[in-house]
Amino acid sequence: MRMAxxxxxxxxxxxxxxxxxxxxxxxxxxxxxxxxxxxPTKPARPAVPSCVNEARGTxxxxxxxxxxxxxxxxxxxxxxxxxxxQVNSYLQKLQAYTRQAVTYAECERDVVLPSTLING
Numbered sequence: 001m002r003m004a005x006x007x008x009x010x011x012x013x014x015x016x017x018x019x020x021x022x023x024x025x026x027x028x029x030x031x032x033x034x035x036x037x038x039x040p041t042k043p044a045r046p047a048v049p050s051c052v053n054e055a056r057g058t059x060x061x062x063x064x065x066x067x068x069x070x071x072x073x074x075x076x077x078x079x080x081x082x083x084x085x086q087v088n089s090y091l092q093k094l095q096a097y098t099r100q101a102v103t104y105a106e107c108e109r110d111v112v113l114p115s116t117l118i119n120g
Contacts, residue, residue, distance in 0.1 A: 029107035032100030035093040040086040043079035046072035 048054060049069050051061035059066075 029104055029111060030100075032097055032104055035090070035097055038086065038090040038093075040083050040090070042083055043076055046076050 046069065049059075049061055049065045051065055052059040052069075061069075
């Protein structure tokens, strides 16, 4: 699509097309820019200490092991919240691009076909 805009601009500069025909296309139909790809990395959940028996729901851990696991879980939660925020931010950028692309396509359609066709 950018090439089409560049061709129209080239035709304007070379004089092969009238400014009246080509100017609305370039001015009225801005080509949306695709957002840069973002691939945030999901954080790894901390490993359960070996002193925990998950099947029975019991443990024989000392306070040091439990405190370390609790700190690791808090850090994981913070990292996971940051990950979710990054993903949501990227999704908002993609949704904005999608809306801009639809607007662009509708604009191009209106330039090519300014009025509806009569079917008969």
